[in-house]
Amino acid sequence: QAPRDELYQALGGKAGITRLNADFVPRLFNDARIKHIFKDANPNNLVEQLTDQICAASGGPCKYEGGAMKAVHADLGITHAHFNALVEDLQAAMDAAGIPFATQNRLLALLAPMHRDIVTR
Numbered sequence: 738q739a740p741r742d743e744l745y746q747a748l749g750g751k752a753g754i755t756r757l758n759a760d761f762v763p764r765l766f767n768d769a770r771i772k773h774i775f776k777d778a779n780p781n782n783l784v785e786q787l788t789d790q791i792c793a794a795s796g797g798p799c800k801y802e803g804g805a806m807k808a809v810h811a812d813l814g815i816t817h818a819h820f821n822a823l824v825e826d827l828q829a830a831m832d833a834a835g836i837p838f839a840t841q842n843r844l845l846a847l848l849a850p851m852h853r854d855i856v857t858r
């Protein structure tokens with residue numbers, strides 16, 4: 738049986754996830770399709786919150802203490818196209834980090850259902 742933190746380990750633990758998000762978040766702020774949505778956001782806070790969230794969701798020893806996905810994204814007017822743009826940026830960051838395709842897909846499968854709380858139009 739696979740250990741419960743298998744995905745966490747495959748992502749390189751807390752250090753690997755932090756490194757991934759330190760590359761992923763600037764991609765969001767530089768992506769012409771969605772950068773307008775991030776204009777008032779704090780990139781360092783986003784790296785920290787995303788790292789705790791992905792660490793916890795992948796079975797690691799972290800606790801996500803940020804806001805609920807629905808509340809955080811409620812007033813941002815996020816479309817499916819915006820959501821897909823973010824997924825592409827995450828894939829590019831995971832490629833750049835040398836994360837294997839199967840591991841990429843497992844992380845994406847974990848995040849994909851969140852579109853229900855994030856896409857509002």
Ligand code: HEM
Pocket residue numbers: 771774775776777778779782783786787790802803804805809810813815819820821823848849851852855
């Ligand atoms: C699965 C997809 C996503 C996940 C896991 C996610 C996760 C998060 C997390 C953890 C935070 C920080 C919450 C806090 O500080 O309390 C956040 C904030 C934010 N997210 Fe997302 N998000 C996703 C999709 C998106 C998309 C598609 C957009 C826009 C294109 C977006 C725009 C933002 C913005 C602008 C903030 C900052 C809000 C603020 O500081 O007021 N997110 N997100």
